[in-house]
Amino acid sequence: AEIPAEIKARGTITVAVIPNYPPLEFKDPATGQLSGFDIALGNALAEKLGLKMQWQETSFEAMLPALKTGRVDIILSGMSDLPTRRDGASFIDYLRSGTQFFTQASRASEFPNREALCGQKVGASRRTSLPGVIKDFSDTACVGTGKPAIVVVGTEGSADARTQLRQGRIDAAMQGDETLPYIMAQEPNTYALVGEPTRWTLMGLATNKEATGLRDALADALRGLIADGTYAKLLAAWTLSRNGIQEVTIDAGQ
Amino acid sequence: MKPAPIVSIVGLEKYFGAFQVLHHVSLDVRPGEVVCIIGASGSGKTTLLRCVNQLVEQDAGAIWVDGELNGFSIHNGRLHRLPEAAIARQRLATGMVFQRFNLFPHMTALENIIEGPVQVQRRERRAVEQEARDLLARVGLADKAGHYPAQLSGGQQQRVAIARALCMKPKVMLFDEPTSALDPELVGEVLAVMKELAASGMTMIVVTHELGFAREVAGRVVFMDQGRIIEEGSAEQVLGQPREARTQAFLSAVLG
Amino acid sequence: MKPAPIVSIVGLEKYFGAFQVLHHVSLDVRPGEVVCIIGASGSGKTTLLRCVNQLVEQDAGAIWVDGELNGFSIHNGRLHRLPEAAIARQRLATGMVFQRFNLFPHMTALENIIEGPVQVQRRERRAVEQEARDLLARVGLADKAGHYPAQLSGGQQQRVAIARALCMKPKVMLFDEPTSALDPELVGEVLAVMKELAASGMTMIVVTHELGFAREVAGRVVFMDQGRIIEEGSAEQVLGQPREARTQAFLSAVLG
Amino acid sequence: MTGPLPDISGYSIAPQRHWGRWIAVAVILLLLAALARAFAVGMIEWQFVGTFLTAPVILTGLLNTIVMTFAAMGVGIVLGVITAIMRMSPNPVLRGVAMGYVWLFRGTPVILQLLLWFNLALIFPRLGISGWWTVRTVEVMTPVVAALLGLGINQGAYTSEVVRAGLLAVDTGQYEAAKAIGMTRLLALRRIVLPQAMRVIIPPLGNEFIGMVKLTSLASVIQFTEILHSAQNIYYANSRVIELLIVAAIWYLAIVSLLTPLQMLLERRFARGTAGGR
């Protein structure tokens, strides 16, 4: 596949990122520099293509319009590849994420397994698809077996979910499992995982639907990184080894 | 023997910052007396009245109204400032009529008059309302009870203000240039009300530039200049044969 | 032959809503004449002056100032309303002194006076400033150039207002009760300035309650009542032997 | 001097044409039409706006927005009046407390105030008198309570400045007349000064009210489901950001359009006795 001539001429790919999702992307509190797995992966992809990444911070509200208006070429920001997001965008899936329950370390014994959460309050960021995932789990594992349903609380981001967990406002929370090692290293002895992830979802690098040339070139580059071992090295560096993918797919998220 | 004074001002001094407005002013007013105070602009007439009504605090000297010391209680040879509520109660002994009327613009004439008796004196509303209507009739405004101040002429407003002060049943009425903000043809109607009030035996202290009124009604005329009482005596004497040069100069300027 | 009038009011009518304030008022003023307008409150005196100065638009009739028709141009037998800028230019022919002075409070006396000549007439600032100082001296305020209005007495403010109007070099001066907001001892100083101005040959239309001034200075006195000119003539005649009953009633009320 | 003046009593006045105005109207209408067309054909999908305008979650959010606006303004006005009166008190302690309150709450972001109230349990895990009767803070500090406290107390700081300006605008003669009929300071404020101050207070308070309609949206950070929160929940799922913000805007405009005549009514009510009112 061919990189569009315009991008080739520029020498850079502009990429939107919301640096609020460690360890995939965040601003290092000490230096203010963008860092994280996505940043490293993006830079490696660009290098493979003989280009540079030009990172642009954005917000959820401005992210997809930026792709439509051509303000950015791609989005690489830990975004879930969901069918509802695909009418202007096309996703190259590059990571898998397990939807993982966790609770306060001091209450770990109350919740030996996921089913123990039935009838409790469980929070997750309302900006993500996780509130829906919790509800699906509750419907099958709790309501389906005659237990009381989980009360789902949509919080203002995952940091807020954890603050509410510390106050006892909610009993457990859910985040993508790729983020939890980092969080648990930040706040040691605070949290404990509850059971296995309920489901695996795919994260995608979004491109404009029309820009198939760029998409295919990036997908090829990703395949190259997987083949030459760079991808595995990056995963290990950010403790994401169990989130890696074997095959690069396009728009395969459910 | 003359009756005891109902207002007794003793050695009053008042400063605004470093500027002394009143210099050792003393004045007695007996029940039923009408005292007119005249003097050039800035001579301290308004300030004197405001001290009597406790709208400003004097810096030295004492004011007695109806046997009570204004603003202080006496304990063991020392003076203790009274709390606000007690001063508000003392003020009920004096009724004040201002130069610029100061009616409450959001209330009708009747509401203006009954506000004090009902809200402050807690008198019965129905009775007060009847009294207020009688007072309005007395000042010639029986048909204006429901009018707002903005719908009344200056002279009418000032008559409502007089009725408002009277309805509190004060022992002494204080007037601060009650006609000087009025058009010339409206002055007469206000002065007529005041004459009638004087004839009814009300004790009155009147700051005024209306020398005709003073001549006709005042038992005594006081001339002030630069914060001092310069001359005091009967109306004929002070206005007709002033003894002091400053009084003469003032009178010739006002009479033109 | 008398000189042509410098102000000519012909059949003026003015309504506020349904209420007719002026009924077919006609009046000629010749150059150098001093005309005093007297009348009860609400008789339309202020409205008449304001029509001459185009602060209100008349509903019928015409006003000519110095040969120019106020507010309209004539084309093919029809009247066309002038744009705002042209009306502003026409206003320069008349100078107005208000009852409540209306000095600009954020400017000193001197700045008040030079504002119009510099900003409107675009005259040279230095020259105007010298002229303004001369005018301040003429009204007896040479030392108050740098004072703000709030630092001046009422009489001083009114004299600054007169200087402000004069500095525009108007053909006619209009005065609307220039002394009625003043304390009695301050009235004299303003009337003195106006007398001096009349003596210097300025054409003046003066609404006033000061009958002494009218008697002394006015070439003609006009008495208005309920929007009509009731009586017009020399000061001695109108003030001394009024022909009309209403004039007599008004004079006896004002003289008390 | 010119000759005799012409007699123009028979002349009629030519009607004014105002060509400039008509041209301006035409230009403005053209611009509006062009803008409307651009929006219509632009990348905004209007069918989404239509679908979600009356979605139940949006309507619930709308109701919450309206209720919270009035409740928080109520708290704000009560606090604002008390604070303004304290600021004018002769007692320096009361004045100091009032100034400190205004400084602190005008000076800190509302979002922080909301989060502090909502997360009060981080500081006070239990409320009440210890050993006697206590309650878990998180049970008291529901999103509604925290939003009401956060928005209302913040608004009180702003309102107090508005009320203070109103009190200062009342002629000092009115205070004196009230004193002269024996009123104490508080009675005079309540009966004489405040009713007159309302005339000056209402227009800026109208601004604040309209501001509050939109300020409630900040309470979405503490899960108060006002209208913007509802719209966001939808666009987080379907990514129709602009369309759902337009839905919210339409409702905001509707509320504001209803509040404006209400303000006029109040203004008329308090203009009683002045030249304009009856």
Add this chain to the structure above:
Amino acid sequence: MTGPLPDISGYSIAPQRHWGRWIAVAVILLLLAALARAFAVGMIEWQFVGTFLTAPVILTGLLNTIVMTFAAMGVGIVLGVITAIMRMSPNPVLRGVAMGYVWLFRGTPVILQLLLWFNLALIFPRLGISGWWTVRTVEVMTPVVAALLGLGINQGAYTSEVVRAGLLAVDTGQYEAAKAIGMTRLLALRRIVLPQAMRVIIPPLGNEFIGMVKLTSLASVIQFTEILHSAQNIYYANSRVIELLIVAAIWYLAIVSLLTPLQMLLERRFARGTAGGR
């Protein structure tokens, strides 16, 4: 009548005690101390506040906040004055345009306005005169430009109401005196009425200014990195939400504390010639 009055000329005045005040001070100080202690021992880790208070990203955000506040208020004041004057024009078209502007921009959420400016390319992909000189909209509408337009134009709608109230507060005698010396309406507004209106305008404008300091934080949705945005970026990484909001609050308080004396200075400046000022 009572007997002869006592001679009290030798009596001294007893100093006032104000017991109530001292008790109130004590109670307030105790409450503040208790609150301070609760904050100190509560789940807030103050060393984070200290560390990040002067972090470079925070300081950059602070600078951006200050610059944007002044720039957007500048735009808002210019638009507000123009709109207020239009609202009082005799020309009904100008009046209508002004009223429509105030209605629309006060009535829609700022966040929508910001996003619409930022995403203007959805509607107008290119700006300029087509076929002659055009430019890609996204290149013009940088976060700074969009924030300035969005915040400034929104502020103009609010400011115009403040200015209008100020213009109405100037005595009509001043308009007439200005007309009488031959001034046109606009000249009179500029030289005579506006300078006097400033006295009434400045206090509520101070409120709006302080509001703008915090309103800038909304611009973080279009990537404008003001101080709250910087603080958020840090707490996304380290989860210290309350601590970083306190950092932001300290800086906001600092700005507001500096703005207040500035406002007083301006008030003094425009009180020239009134009883209070010189």
